[in-house]
Amino acid sequence: MKREDILEQYNLLKEMMSRFLMGEKIAEKIKEIYEFVEENKMLLNEDTRKRNKVLKGSKNLLKMGIRTSEYGAFMATIIQTDDEFKRLRKLLQGLGLWDDDLSKLDEESKSIVLSTHADIGKEG
Numbered sequence: 001m002k003r004e005d006i007l008e009q010y011n012l013l014k015e016m017m018s019r020f021l022m023g024e025k026i027a028e029k030i031k032e033i034y035e036f037v038e039e040n041k042m043l044l045n046e047d048t049r050k051r052n053k054v055l056k057g058s059k060n061l062l063k064m065g066i067r068t069s070e071y072g073a074f075m076a077t078i079i080q081t082d083d084e085f086k087r088l089r090k091l092l093q094g095l096g097l098w099d100d101d102l103s104k105l106d107e108e109s110k111s112i113v114l115s116t117h118a119d120i121g122k123e124g
Contacts (some may be wrong), residue, residue, distance in 0.1 A: 033057045034088040062105035067104045067112055076109040
């Protein structure tokens with residue numbers, strides 16, 4: 001194997017590892033927000049600081065998965081395919097906290113999701 005090939009494989013591996021770690025961090029953040037909402041759902045409509053923490057965290061999360069974000073499509077795919085994110089969205093909607101800004105970010109994120117292995121069987 002040529003030296004250039006080895007360097008190329010190393011760089012590809014490094015890039016894959018970087019994306020894997022980003023994906024792990026996103027999953028952790030989703031879980032953190034979801035658990036905070038679950039623990040505080042009775043207080044969120046009255047406690048402005050807690051509500052703002054949830055809204056800001058959710059918006060920042062979704063901003064990672066939009067067209068202008070670095071690795072936006074990759075991040076959008078992680079976010080939109082995460083079961084805990086789906087539960088978080090539903091929970092925030094049920095609490096009346098899913099606002100227009102979150103809806104717009106969510107729709108933009110959905111629009112750039114990459115095809116996944118699970119999508120292959122759905123085609124045709």
